[in-house]
Amino acid sequence: MTRRSTPEPATPDDGTAHAAPAHLSARAVRIEYRAPGASASDVTLAVDNANLELRQGDFVCVVGPSGCGKTTFLNAVAGFLPIQGGTLELDGRAIPGPGPDRAMVFQQPSLLPWRTVQDNVTYGLELGRTMKKARARERAGDLLDLVGLTGFGDRHPAQLSGGMQQRVNLARALAVDPELLLLDEPFASIDAQTREVMQAELLRVCTARNVTALFVTHDITEAAFLADRVCVFSPRPGHIVREIEVPFGRPREQRLRRSREFLELVDEIADVLYGGSPVDEFGTGREDEEVH
Ligand SMILES: Nc1ncnc2c1ncn2[C@@H]1O[C@H](COP(=O)(O)OP(=O)(O)OP(=O)(O)O)[C@@H](O)[C@H]1O
Ligand SMILES: [Mg+2]
Structure with missing residues (x-):
């Protein structure tokens, strides 16, 4: 297959940056949780050294083990959480807080x-x-x-x-x-058949309106169907260990899911995510291990 898969996402300093300027740029992002008045040992380092770039119109999916910092990262991009290190920029400007240029869709309809x-x-x-x-x-x-x-x-x-x-x-x-749509497992509580219809609809809407999307999911098939690129997060503290380019254009038909290329892509993502062990899925206490 001709797909390009990079061990670490390209950063603008390494000479491999995309020609178009980044819409969203995360460099060496670090996010901690610290309760007010808590001691230094009470800090949870949720995200560390996260690097990611999205250009206008990109649809990027994020997959990773439970508790690795995906929601945390999304909340920082939404402006709900501050970052403690690195830079997080929208169109070259540091994210100041929530704004009408970004919209978030949560798992529950709310x-x-x-x-x-x-x-x-x-x-x-x-x-x-x-x-x-x-x-x-x-x-x-x-x-x-x-x-x-x-x-x-x-x-x-x-x-x-x-x-x-x-x-x-x-x-x-x-x-x-919104210029940037942030989605945190939006279809997780929907039945499988409706979910597939919704995925195709979402992709159609984002394509029609040239919306940039950052979509967190536990479902590798969902990520493969939706994304231009799939980013695999490491266990906590989360950072992106691999970006996998998806070789399919848009629009995408439901029958794509049954093609050999699609199934191979799903396998490739699973290999990175589970480190070759399909049995040990998310959230099984492997937080101290790296995904390779
Ligand atoms: N408000 C908070 N205060 C303290 N720690 C938090 C808070 N929210 C999340 N954490 C911790 O930060 C880490 C990352 O949490 P986060 O919710 O970002 O994970 P996630 O990748 O979205 O997980 P999941 O796939 O289960 O949704 C976890 O260890 C979690 O316990
Ligand atoms: Mg989450």
Whole structure:
């Protein structure tokens, strides 16, 4: 196969940087958790020396053992957490905190139950107060069309299935027109069949709107189907031990999943992630081991 797989992600200093400027750039990022007043020994080093670059329109998936720092890293990119070392930049500027240029989709839908589907989608726009009400409603309608929920705008979240609620969540994240979409296992609680449909939809939406996406998942097949590149995190403290380029263009058909090339890619990612041991999956106490 012609796929390129790099042991460590390229950094701009090593002469192999991509021609286009990085949209998101993480260099030697270090993130610790320290309770207020805690002693130095009470610090949890969650992420250490994480290097990653995303260009506009990239779809990058992150996989790694449970507790290795994936959510932590995503939260830092979202601006919810400060970093203690390295640099984390969006379009060349240090991330100052949360901003409308980024939107996060969590594992659970987190919709407001008393609001209709449409009003959930417009919620972020209301907070930003950047758009007239009529325009916001129109936009919500377009986004509901985009995620396959035409006609459901007047329902309430409890009247929708889990998969439909997660689509509303996605529409809400897209409503603020983010440049960078951050997704933390968004489809983990959705049944396998719906998940496959949602994956194809997400990819279609991101391609149509040229959204850059950073997507955390435990599901290697999901990562292989969605990503332009799959980044494998080491056990905690997390850093990226391998970037695997995905050789498939977009759009991607469901039947891609059954192709030999796809299955080989899934195997390759699994080898890096499990270090050749398919039995020892995530979160089995191997935090002190490196993934090679
Ligand atoms: N608020 C917090 N305070 C202290 N430690 C935390 C906090 N959140 C996470 N941690 C610790 O940081 C490490 C990384 O956690 P994180 O949630 O980023 O892992 P993860 O890779 O997302 O795991 P999973 O795949 O299970 O979601 C873990 O050791 C965790 O215990
Ligand atoms: Mg997590």
